[in-house]
Amino acid sequence: MSNPVVLIVGRLSGPKNDVILRILREVAPRVVEEFPAVRFQVVGGPVTAEHWALQEEFPWIRFEGHQSRLGPYYGAATLVIGAGRVALEAMGLQKPVVAIGERRYIGPLAPPQVEAAKATNFGDCWEGEAFDWDRMGRDILRLLGDKRARDLAARTGYGLVRAEYSLDRIFPRMEELYRETLFEKNLSSFHELPILMYHRVAEKPPAGSKYNLHILRSDLERQLRFLQNHGFTPTTFEDLPARRVPKKPVILTFDDGYEDNYRNLFPLLKKYRMKAVVFLLGDRRHKKNFWDIPQGESAAQLLTAGQIRQMAASGLVEFGAHSLNHVRLTRVGPREVRREVEGSKRELERFLKKPVVSFAYPYGDLNEETKKTVREAGYTFGIAVQKGPSRFADDLMEIRRVHMFPETSWIEYWKKTSGFYLRYRKLLGKN
Ligand SMILES: [Zn+2]
Known part of the structure; x- marks a missing residue:
């Protein structure tokens, strides 16, 4: 465990905020003393001057503000501190949970704490107050230092949430969280x-082509062989979220859906x-x-419905x-943007009978x-051209591509496919 992350999720106002501040001020420093690499990450808002001051004072605290996608945070956490819904979500994701609510400290979700956790909604509901900050510090240290203790807490929590709560009914967000967590893991x-x-x-070469929007079939075949010889596995966007990402992935994209993709690309993909x-x-x-035709580009047929169906079925x-x-x-x-973006998803999904x-x-x-x-509109990936961050997962709505021109040479092709090329261009200050 190189850089442990203790994740705290909760509202930064009212009694929840008081509890979080006390954890950060009274418990966290003890933990950091023994685990200097630990980070306390706090997701929730509103982040106020008081919080910023704390972060200033203790560099191992990070306030992330309110986040709509919690999955990646849960996914990266070594252990999660929280009550109520947060505790349940983290337990469902098999993360070790240290339960503390507005009213009392429960502790790591090991078997002895289960009843108290259930009875108090993980410490939110209790007459009076019962916080044991010393014990909390010891518990967190033990969890960080002992993988078996973390596994036990994770297993207990997961068992509890499966047995006592109808995950699918009560938490429709669960599946989304699973997906986000897995996804982030894959991409990282x-x-x-x-x-x-x-x-x-x-x-x-098409007669009178102005924009050089083609590659010769023989050149493409040579490029595919190059990828094969260098251990690349062409994958697709829909394969990324599932656990199906190959070790050395590359994605080949073809814009506009030309009919020659069926005649010249499809046989190569099969081969x-x-x-x-x-x-x-x-x-x-x-x-x-x-x-493109009014700009002087030669006319080209687009794929027919039958051709698309065959390619999809393969x-x-x-x-x-x-x-x-x-x-x-x-x-x-x-309004027109919305019509174009949503409409194309709806039409294609109806036609292909699967999510786009x-x-x-x-x-x-x-x-x-x-x-x-x-x-x-519900797309997971927005595909750009030469812009966008060079690191793939930085902005999924602006994914950068490398333009392949007909005259792209071997050495260029190699550079374009070997990752470092993008960093290299960045160093040179080019796009
Ligand atoms: Zn286009």
């Missing part, structure tokens, strides 16, 4: 996930047993790249959304408002 296992962006896959993500327009009446292709009408989202009003989790911004065009709309 790798920091750089190269995501490559392609469009068309052509047999020969190499590799996965890819294709972003489709939600309005299934579009048959061609109508948005399990090798995830289909994501790319708006309804290939609209520049920062140039239209909020990823959204690629047309032209990589986005701002904070569009990101918010994409998140609120």
Whole structure:
């Protein structure tokens, strides 16, 4: 256990706040004396001047404010301090819980404390007050120092919550918390996930192509072989939240859903047993790249319904959304953004009969408002172009991709896929 985290979740007002402040002032310093690397992380609000002053005084305290996604915090915690709903959630996630409520200290959820915990809603409900700060300090030290004690507390809590509380009925949030926790765990296992962006896959260079939106099938095949030889496993966005992330992942993405993806990409995916993500327009009446043609780009067919179904059924292709009408989202009003973002999810889900989790911004065009709309529409991933943080999990609504041009050379390809490339570009101050 390198950097233990003691997580405290609770309201920072009224009696709860008093209890949290006393833990931080009277118990935490004792713990830090023996475990100098420990951090006390407090999630909840409102964070006031009094809290900031405390954080200033004790650098091992961090007030995180109110957080809507608690899963990652639970996931990273070594042990959790809390009462009521917090205790139950943490127990459900198999975290060791030290129960303390507004009225009394219960302690680690080992078998002897279970009855008292149940009777008092984990210390919230009690006549009078009963806090034993010394004992709390000793308990936390013991838990931090002894993995078996932590495991016992985690097991007891989990058993209690399974036996006594109808998890699924009382806590519909539980599943979401599980998902968030797992997800964060998976993502933290790798920091750089190269995501490559392609469009068309052509047999020969299309006549009069202006934007270089194609790669030759023979070049793509060479690139896939390169990935294979270097131990990369192409994965998809929908695979990330599950425990299915390969050791050296890469994501191949293809925008717009061109018909040549069926003819030239799909056979390669089957040949190499590799996965890819294709972003489709939600309005299934579009048959061609109508948005590029007025700019002088040559016309190209889009995938037919039958082709999409075959590709989806193979399990090798995830289909994501790319708006309804290939609209520049920062140039239209909020209502139209909503229509494009929500509408493409709804239409594609109806068509594919499964959830659509990823959204690629047309032209990589986005701002904070569009990101918010994409998140609120229920997508897990917002896919950008060359912008966004270089570390994959930093902003899931603005995921950076590397543009693959037809003339991308071998050495460039290698650099683009080997993670360090993004850091290297950053060092140079380029995007
Ligand atoms: Zn596009």
